[in-house]
Amino acid sequence: MEQEKRRWTLRLNGLKEKQDENTRELTVDLLLKIVPHWKDKIDWILDLMRRLGKSTDHPRQIIMQFTARIYKDELWRVTKCHPICMDLYLRFAEDLTKEDREAR
Template sequence: MKEVKSLKEPNVKLENRAADLERKTTEMERYKKRWNLRLNGLKEKQDENTRELTVDLLKIVPPWKDKIDWILDTVHQLGKPTDHPHQIIMQCTARIYRDELWRLIKLHPICMDLILCFAEDLTKDDREARRAVWPKVEQARKEDLKAMFRGSYAYIDGQRVMP
């Protein structure tokens, strides 16, 4: 019995340390993804360069037409090219550029015509958290209430929604 007690205390400390490291890792991942945007719906062919295709699309934003190569750091496609579009992750050189780019392009007529959707690049945990409260957000929007997401949290009329 004495051995079990002597092992229990270090085990609790290790569990707490592991939980703390997991929380810190998740926060670091969230922080890193703040520079990213996801692009859904862009059709590609097998041998096309994803970066060039994305840069050409983003040149529709007049103030940044000549700077878009500098504003986009990295661009890559999730998955392999097939007949249906894959998500594209665009990493900007600064968050201010990402936020402004998203604001300018998400409702651009060309993007609407091509049925392109821009979204935040969320962590897996954040996507699951949003998925859990989506039915409540959807219902609130049908009732004409102000419903929105901020990170992994949903708010309806300013009140945080729990799953």
């Protein structure tokens, strides 16, 4: 059950954190630069977005939950070599359980 739930999520690493930021707005702006054809349906595509953990010196990860796996898969595929991600040193990753991480 836990693995199935995580198939709908991606983690974003490396996005600089600002005090009193609106994580959803910040992430939506970034995603629209990467996949501009999502503009009319972005509010429907993304369900949940938040930073993980307590604030530290390093930017915390952002977890994004999608309403359909097809959008998650598309974003993950597009971002692997996207110039914006490379310029900003951003990396999208699967949201794996502890057992899956250890198995890999």
